[in-house]
Amino acid sequence: MNAISVRALAFVIGLMVLFAIPKLTGNEYVLALGISFAALSVLSGGLNLVYGYTGLLSFAQVGFFGIGSYTAALLVTEQNWSLWSGVAAGGALATAVGMVIGYSSLRLSRHAFAIVSLSFALLCMIVARDWVSLTRGAMGIPGLPAPTINLPGGMRWRIAQPADFYYLLLGFAVFAHALIYGVVTSRLGRAMRAIKLNEPLAQSQGINPLAYKLLAIALSALLAGMVGGLFVFYLTIVDPSIFDFYYTETMLIMVIIGGPGSFWGVLASSAVLTAVPDLLRFTTDLRMVLYGVVLIAAMLLFPGGLGGWLHRRRVARWRQPRVAP
Amino acid sequence: MRPRGRSVDLNFYAQLLLNGIVIGVIYALIAMGLSLIFGVLEIVNFAHGEFYMLGAMCAYFLTVNWGFGYWPAVLIVTAVAISLGCVLYEALLGSLRGESFERSILLTLGLSMVLQNGAVFLFTTTPKMMATGLSYSNIIVGELRLPLSRLYALGLGLAAFAALYLTLYRTRVGKAMRGVAQNRDAALMVGIDPRAVSRLAVAIGIGLSGLAGAALAPVYAVHPLMGFSFVFKAFAIIIIGGLGNVSGAAIAAVMLGILESLVGGFLPLVMVDALAFISMIAVLLLRPQGLFGRGVRV
Amino acid sequence: MTPVQPLLEVRGLTKRYLGLTAVDDLSYALETGSVVGLIGPNGSGKSTSIDCMSGFQAADRGQWFLDGRELTGLAPHRIARAGLTRTFQTVRAYDELTLLENLCVAAQENDGVSWMQALLRGKTLRGADAAARARGLELLATVGLANYADAPAAILSYGQRKLLAIAASMMPKPRLVVLDEPVAGVNQTMVRHIEEVIRKLNAEGVTLLIVEHNVDFIMSLCSRVIVLESGSKIADGPPGLIRSDPRVLAAYLGNKRAAELDAGNG
Structure with a gap:
């Protein structure tokens, strides 16, 4: 009881500090880092749900992110949709695409899913570049307007300043992580872990693996698409680089370092890996080379990741001779 | 007027067909290696495209900076790629077992990130043209204009096909390799050394990739991101041909090459790019084991 | 003779691999509340038949029903939800x-x-x-x-994992539980313990079908034994009759397994 209330208190204080940052500092660099963290952590959290909990290695996240971005940007600028309906449409389209990819490939094997999801992400970038009549090609759609949100009571919030975007994206990230947390700590998350740990056993117990896998993919696609739709108005431009493999590699590293299947671990590593490389001022190429080395080293030296290590420790503790209870 | 118009049409089709076959053969070189490695090791090599890029880079530097001819450069690159394949197996892939599928992907993905971004860091993303005499030579057959560089690439591809076919079907180790791809457990029981077979499969796969890069270096611009866009088609091809089915991959590759070329003659570019992906999804929905069945349990 | 509907009815189950017939036109029915053993030499199709019944392999021919409801061709999770659960030879947890x-x-x-x-x-x-x-x-x-x-x-130890698997197969209150080699590879004390557990569960009303190599174990536990050879049923009856059945003896003698059966006799 005590430990739980201490944790809850720490969580509430942490959240309050995060929301107070724009009041404490007007530093735009800090706000920019916070916005990056909010967006990237939603992507890595979704990947963790799909890979860490359900055991499906997916490269499709960046595709969902970009689809959400383009959809929201096009609907808001060309069809005069409101921000939220554009973002919701982006999330819905990403989810639909995710279901098609997941359903078609998962019936064959998880090998096929990994391959198809990668092909999908690369295809997205190429389509964004070459379908000029829709996406305006490599130049993208620059100069996205500052969106306005209607608040209850007739107030209108024009999101123009970095602090506005910080609140918007942080608020959405809190919602997204609450949703993911709700799923992974429920019996749905338990079934996903069961499928990852031993799929035939789960099937023999009445669990339908395809249904849970599609649920995980759909949720991660929805959140990635929506966060893309919000993030793109902060960038004020959407072009094919929204599908850059850089995002995929970054969120993979966040999940691997944080520990696949560890909610708080991935959240923490997302924060650290957003801030540290930026503060050290690595160029992107060099950062990707380093990430690659980290990935190889992690796979060779810690095949089970952080989760595997924790599991071995727990097993060792139980195996110690104990006084009979 | 009419006969003339038809001959122009035919000429146009023939040109498209030839381009399609050349690109298809090169797809096949890459996809067969990928499929062979998957069949024997149950590893999807995400770094496969980077060896194609390295092959092209090496060929560029050998010819432009060090004055080697086209043929010696191709030979050297292929030999280097085969040795790189052995090193890759001993250093990284040999420690993986079949059940650690996700690990193998992340490992080879890490390698791909290092190679690709390392190349960007060292050489920048500026495309380099390997402008040798070869690039502008043509053979004229009737009204057909056949670029020599493409014909060379085609010849190299076909020679590599023949060599791979002879290795797989006429040598003991090749038969062992097919045995492992078809039934891993049975192959282990009859005393095939899985390490030797796996090492050879990786060496051949990487060798083919390097060869493809060198062969195509005079045809396309050489740059660090070239492997990336290529390998995504190779992934689609091995699913279309049936995961682990090497000949299936070769046939699917040539089919895709021709189809892309013909579609490219009439439809917008975006359709060409999407063709491989749409075909893959269609095959997955209609015939999940691939057009030609699978050579390996998945 | 059987006025009540059987709990499980299998009709003409057939499974072929590459021209080899692993299960050949197998038919039987199980009564509610019984404990039935399914034995046979290596490769006689015991495991294949239950893999088909539980949906993990596609049968080539045949139908099967649980409580009159047809399960033929359903996915594993649907068969489990219908009330037929199973354990695995390679113990899973x-x-x-x-x-x-x-x-x-x-x-x-x-x-x-x-x-x-x-x-x-x-x-x-x-x-x-x-x-x-x-x-x-x-x-x-x-x-x-x-x-x-x-x-x-x-x-858990290997034997304890088998116990956990048995307990897990009972969790959804199934109509029929199929145990795939519940005592293979465990020591004699654990065999006795598992036997006791199965008796206890049966006393609570669970119907069980047990696939085993350990003939001794089956003979002492089951009220009825089905014997397979080369995918076909060669005998079906109470343990006493099975022991003296000439076809069963021949099948086991031919496969150097007479010693196992002898041990059961002694």
């Missing part, structure tokens, strides 16, 4: 979950809680979860693993 979680997972698809109810965590969910925990603890006590309810399954 969720190593990173606790024993109690292992059991609760096994019941969660059968208690009627929807995904939405699971996420909103209302009364329905709490009631179902409490019931699952209670049943899980009870089953852990039955198989003798209650002390480890909160330990990860990875700490």
Whole structure:
């Protein structure tokens, strides 16, 4: 009881500090880092749900992110949709695409899913570049307007300043992580872990693996698409680089370092890996080379990741001779 | 007027067909290696495209900076790629077992990130043209204009096909390799050394990739991101041909090459790019084991 | 002769691999409440037949019914939900979950809680979860693993894992449980213990079909034994008759397994 209330208190204080940052500092660099963290952590959290909990290695996240971005940007600028309906449409389209990819490939094997999801992400970038009549090609759609949100009571919030975007994206990230947390700590998350740990056993117990896998993919696609739709108005431009493999590699590293299947671990590593490389001022190429080395080293030296290590420790503790209870 | 118009049409089709076959053969070189490695090791090599890029880079530097001819450069690159394949197996892939599928992907993905971004860091993303005499030579057959560089690439591809076919079907180790791809457990029981077979499969796969890069270096611009866009088609091809089915991959590759070329003659570019992906999804929905069945349990 | 409907009815089950017939036109029926053994030499099609029945392999021909409901061709999870659960020869458990979680997972698809109810965590969910925990603890006590309810399954010995698998197969209150080699590779003490557990569960009304190599174990536990050879049923009856059946003796003699059967006799 005590430990739980201490944790809850720490969580509430942490959240309050995060929301107070724009009041404490007007530093735009800090706000920019916070916005990056909010967006990237939603992507890595979704990947963790799909890979860490359900055991499906997916490269499709960046595709969902970009689809959400383009959809929201096009609907808001060309069809005069409101921000939220554009973002919701982006999330819905990403989810639909995710279901098609997941359903078609998962019936064959998880090998096929990994391959198809990668092909999908690369295809997205190429389509964004070459379908000029829709996406305006490599130049993208620059100069996205500052969106306005209607608040209850007739107030209108024009999101123009970095602090506005910080609140918007942080608020959405809190919602997204609450949703993911709700799923992974429920019996749905338990079934996903069961499928990852031993799929035939789960099937023999009445669990339908395809249904849970599609649920995980759909949720991660929805959140990635929506966060893309919000993030793109902060960038004020959407072009094919929204599908850059850089995002995929970054969120993979966040999940691997944080520990696949560890909610708080991935959240923490997302924060650290957003801030540290930026503060050290690595160029992107060099950062990707380093990430690659980290990935190889992690796979060779810690095949089970952080989760595997924790599991071995727990097993060792139980195996110690104990006084009979 | 009419006969003339038809001959122009035919000429146009023939040109498209030839381009399609050349690109298809090169797809096949890459996809067969990928499929062979998957069949024997149950590893999807995400770094496969980077060896194609390295092959092209090496060929560029050998010819432009060090004055080697086209043929010696191709030979050297292929030999280097085969040795790189052995090193890759001993250093990284040999420690993986079949059940650690996700690990193998992340490992080879890490390698791909290092190679690709390392190349960007060292050489920048500026495309380099390997402008040798070869690039502008043509053979004229009737009204057909056949670029020599493409014909060379085609010849190299076909020679590599023949060599791979002879290795797989006429040598003991090749038969062992097919045995492992078809039934891993049975192959282990009859005393095939899985390490030797796996090492050879990786060496051949990487060798083919390097060869493809060198062969195509005079045809396309050489740059660090070239492997990336290529390998995504190779992934689609091995699913279309049936995961682990090497000949299936070769046939699917040539089919895709021709189809892309013909579609490219009439439809917008975006359709060409999407063709491989749409075909893959269609095959997955209609015939999940691939057009030609699978050579390996998945 | 059988006025009541059998619990399980298998008709003409056939499975071929590459021209080899692993299960050949197999038919039998099981009565509610019975404990039936399925034995036969290596490669006689025992495991293949139950893999087909539980949906893990596609049968080439044949039909099977549980309580009159046809299960032919259903996916494994649907067969499990219909009330036919199973264990595996290669013992399976969720190593990173606790024993109690292992059991609760096994019941969660059968208690009627929807995904939405699971996420909103209302009364329905709490009631179902409490019931699952209670049943899980009870089953852990039955198989003798209650002390480890909160330990990860990875700490269990091989025999203990078999017990956990048996307990998990009982969780959703199935109509029929198929045990695939429940005592293969465990020591004699554990064999006795597992035998006791199975008797206890049967006394509570569970019907069991047991696939085993250990003829001794089957003969002492089962009221009826079905013998397969080369995919076909060659004998079906009470243990006493099976022991003296000439075709069974021939099948086992021909496969150097006479010693096993002898041991059962002695």
